[in-house]
Amino acid sequence: MSSAAAEPDFDVIVVGGGPAGSVTAYLLAQQGLSVVLIERGEAPGAKNLSGGVLYGRVLDEVFPGFAQSAPVERRITRHVTTFLTGDSSVSLDYAGGPLAEPVNAVTVLRARFDPWLAERAEEAGVFLMPGVRVDSLLREDTPAGPQVVGVRAGDDELRARVVVAADGVNSFLARSIGLRPQPPTHHLAVGVKAVVSLPRTVIEDRFAVSGDQGAAHAIVGDCTLGIGGGGFLYTNTESLSVGVVLRLDDLVKHGRTAAEVFEHYLSHPVLEPYLRGGEIVEYGSHLVAEGGLEMLGQIVTGGMVVVGEAAGLTINSGLTVRGMDLAIGSAVAAAKGIGEAIAAQDVTATGLAAYRRHLDESFVVKDLRTYARAPKFLERPRMYGAYGELAAGLFRDVFRLDGSPRKHLAAVARDSFRRSAVSVRDLVSDGWAGVRAL
Amino acid sequence: MKIVVAYKWAPNPQDADVAADGSVDLGRAKWAVSEYDPVALELARQLADATGGEVIGLTVGAAGIDTPLARKAALSRGLDRLVLVADDALDGADGTRVAAVLAAAVRGIGDVDVVLAGDSSVDVAAGQVALTLAGTLGWLGLAAVSAVRVADAGTAGLVVERELPAGTAVVSVPTPVVLAATADAVVPRVAGMKDILAAAKKPVEVLSLAELSVAEPGAVLTTLATAKPGGAERTARIFDGSDAAAAATELVGALRQSGAL
Numbered sequence: 001m002s003s004a005a006a007e008p009d010f011d012v013i014v015v016g017g018g019p020a021g022s023v024t025a026y027l028l029a030q031q032g033l034s035v036v037l038i039e040r041g042e043a044p045g046a047k048n049l050s051g052g053v054l055y056g057r058v059l060d061e062v063f064p065g066f067a068q069s070a071p072v073e074r075r076i077t078r079h080v081t082t083f084l085t086g087d088s089s090v091s092l093d094y095a096g097g098p099l100a101e102p103v104n105a106v107t108v109l110r111a112r113f114d115p116w117l118a119e120r121a122e123e124a125g126v127f128l129m130p131g132v133r134v135d136s137l138l139r140e141d142t143p144a145g146p147q148v149v150g151v152r153a154g155d156d157e158l159r160a161r162v163v164v165a166a167d168g169v170n171s172f173l174a175r176s177i178g179l180r181p182q183p184p185t186h187h188l189a190v191g192v193k194a195v196v197s198l199p200r201t202v203i204e205d206r207f208a209v210s211g212d213q214g215a216a217h218a219i220v221g222d223c224t225l226g227i228g229g230g231g232f233l234y235t236n237t238e239s240l241s242v243g244v245v246l247r248l249d250d251l252v253k254h255g256r257t258a259a260e261v262f263e264h265y266l267s268h269p270v271l272e273p274y275l276r277g278g279e280i281v282e283y284g285s286h287l288v289a290e291g292g293l294e295m296l297g298q299i300v301t302g303g304m305v306v307v308g309e310a311a312g313l314t315i316n317s318g319l320t321v322r323g324m325d326l327a328i329g330s331a332v333a334a335a336k337g338i339g340e341a342i343a344a345q346d347v348t349a350t351g352l353a354a355y356r357r358h359l360d361e362s363f364v365v366k367d368l369r370t371y372a373r374a375p376k377f378l379e380r381p382r383m384y385g386a387y388g389e390l391a392a393g394l395f396r397d398v399f400r401l402d403g404s405p406r407k408h409l410a411a412v413a414r415d416s417f418r419r420s421a422v423s424v425r426d427l428v429s430d431g432w433a434g435v436r437a438l
Numbered sequence: 439m440k441i442v443v444a445y446k447w448a449p450n451p452q453d454a455d456v457a458a459d460g461s462v463d464l465g466r467a468k469w470a471v472s473e474y475d476p477v478a479l480e481l482a483r484q485l486a487d488a489t490g491g492e493v494i495g496l497t498v499g500a501a502g503i504d505t506p507l508a509r510k511a512a513l514s515r516g517l518d519r520l521v522l523v524a525d526d527a528l529d530g531a532d533g534t535r536v537a538a539v540l541a542a543a544v545r546g547i548g549d550v551d552v553v554l555a556g557d558s559s560v561d562v563a564a565g566q567v568a569l570t571l572a573g574t575l576g577w578l579g580l581a582a583v584s585a586v587r588v589a590d591a592g593t594a595g596l597v598v599e600r601e602l603p604a605g606t607a608v609v610s611v612p613t614p615v616v617l618a619a620t621a622d623a624v625v626p627r628v629a630g631m632k633d634i635l636a637a638a639k640k641p642v643e644v645l646s647l648a649e650l651s652v653a654e655p656g657a658v659l660t661t662l663a664t665a666k667p668g669g670a671e672r673t674a675r676i677f678d679g680s681d682a683a684a685a686a687t688e689l690v691g692a693l694r695q696s697g698a699l
């Protein structure tokens with residue numbers, strides 16, 4: 001086929017039916033562009049692991065009032081942060097109305113949420129194409145340099161003015177043309193999670209929530225057997241999402257498997273009471289990019305942009321994993337940038353650079369900057385062992401009435417330090433790093 | 439030649455939650471063309487291509503079976519057009535009722551030579567719809583069909599191969615006829631991007647249940663109880679793997695003894 005003359009089949013091809021892809025496709029169709037959304041799963045969401053907490057502000061801008069119409073599980077009104085040791089725990093519990101209105105965070109199950117997003121795109125006129133795995137990009141040399149002009153799947157080729165790579169953390173598409181180097185392992189984490197079904201009332205009793213309210217627990221310390229990372233426990237309507245996120249290099253160094261750590265986590269005496277009697281209905285593991293701003297590589301090239309986790313957009317603060325909201329934020333920026341580039345009839349890297357500008361101005365890059373130091377901070381080993389011991393020691397002494405005279409809290413704290421493996425210098429250093437990173 | 443493929447848009451049992459008491463909850467299951475039906479679609483396409491015929495997809499069920507996704511999933515697998523009966527009155531309809539509605543739709547389509555279907559559905563798997571349909575239409579019906587082609591020049595009808603317990607039978611079959619295909623009769627095609635794009639442009643006709651004036655079912659089926667199928671008898675022998683070579687020899691011996699090798 002002579003390429004220069006070949007008419008594109010669509011204005012835009014979006015590869016990947018996760019939040020980034022569906023929202024990009026939706027917003028482009030709303031601008032009147034013809035868009036195809038290609039997803040390898042038989043239905044959007046089919047390949048995506050269970051879900052999590054979605055920070056909903058940006059989605060509310062795309063779909064005002066989405067929390068009423070979308071299949072969200074619970075509105076998070078209670079955030080609990082727990083430091084674990086082998087047999088004890090210290091928690092910070094923040095609960096309050098301000099978290100509920102306007103919608104700050106909701107839990108979602110991807111098997112329900114992704115199809116909803118894709119349906120909105122389809123309603124807006126997007127051609128949904130599930131069950132197709134894109135194998136490669138079509139590229140051509142033009143006077144302006146190499147340009148992506150479409151995709152290939154099996155024997156078929158499809159052409160477009162712009163291709164959007166929304167194909168998730170492994171982004172084969174971005175890597176195939178050298179946009180994203182293989183991330184170093186200390187920028188990769190492995191997430192293992194499960195959905196555990198429990199009756200609604202049991203969840204509400206155990207987590208002290210009611211109605212459509214829910215709780216999000218972040219857990220650090222013994223739960224990961226001292227491996228860099230953390231655990232989470234989120235309430236859905238009639239299930240819990242429970243999992244660990246482990247730094248890949250540290251996991252390898254400790255000679256453990258992710259499944260082993262996950263087992264340990266589920267049976268931890270602090271976790272077990274929440275999960276008791278529940279049944280695992282879904283289980284899986286998945287890589288998470290957690291390099292913050294450092295992972296954000298080149299996201300624009302001639303004829304193609306990269307959005308969502310494919311672009312390296314995740315924040316792992318140690319207490320929360322964020323990716324879906326950043327994926328949606330990048331979708332908003334990409335749809336704007338692509339719309340402008342197509343209108344200006346310049347879909348070269350120069351024209352599509354509008355996407356990068358919109359992204360830089362958005363909360364996405366601002367938040368990545370804020371958390372730029374988080375990955376390094378979380379590489380500090382004390383985060384996962386000694387601090388738990390320290391905090392537990394501190395609170396044990398405060399709460400345990402053993403007949404010895406009560407000390408002032410400051411004195412108790414000092415004693416705890418002496419017993420713990422953490423030096424005051426460590427604490428100051430990590431504390432400072434933490435304040436700056438988080 | 440006018441060929442109708444009766445297929446089912448069904449929940450995938452791989453996603454089912456099975457409770458301890460054996461009850462099955464398909465609430466979380468994703469829907470798709472029932473696993474064995476693409477074989478019937480493929481047989482129909484090959485037969486039509488050999489005869490210059492037309493392949494019409496036909497499916498009946500609750501209103502939820504009519505989505506753009508469901509339409510494209512079927513139309514991208516070699517159909518020329520699609521006829522749907524989507525009505526919530528058909529939610530959970532038993533095989534006899536489904537067959538009655540299919541029969542009415544086949545009559546509505548008119549001049550049909552062959553109806554092809556899968557041997558059984560992936561979710562209910564009672565395996566009686568195709569032959570009940572044949573009976574309702576007053577046509578010949580054959581199950582266990584593993585191949586079908588047009589008869590040699592000068593002869594009317596079809597040549598059908600059947601995979602029966604006694605062996606393979608090759609039979610000459612007059613039309614109209616209803617054929618139920620075995621699960622492995624052919625390897626069905628995987629829909630490509632162009633197939634899916636083309637699918638969106640193919641005609642779809644939605645028939646209302648009322649229009650078809652299907653007689654109310656004479657009897658309504660009531661399920662009294664369900665139970666898990668009994669587990670298959672297993673020998674469950676464990677070989678000591680400390681000496682790998684010895685364990686391998688033992689394993690091969692055991693497999694020989696049981697006739698597996």
Ligand SMILES: Cc1cc2nc3c(=O)[nH]c(=O)nc-3n(C[C@H](O)[C@H](O)[C@H](O)COP(=O)(O)OP(=O)(O)OC[C@H]3O[C@@H](n4cnc5c(N)ncnc54)[C@H](O)[C@@H]3O)c2cc1C
Binds near residue numbers: 015039049
């Ligand atoms: C354990 C764990 C916990 C997490 N918890 C949270 C949380 O609580 N909150 C949060 O906001 N984020 C969380 N995240 C991160 C979040 O899951 C991701 O950031 C988010 O899914 C990114 O969305 P996306 O649309 O960019 O990519 P994805 O959701 O990964 O979607 C990519 C899609 O592309 C499809 N695809 C890939 N390749 C191809 C191809 N070649 N052809 C066709 N289709 C293709 C895939 O099937 C998939 O549907 C978590 C991640 C993990 C692993």
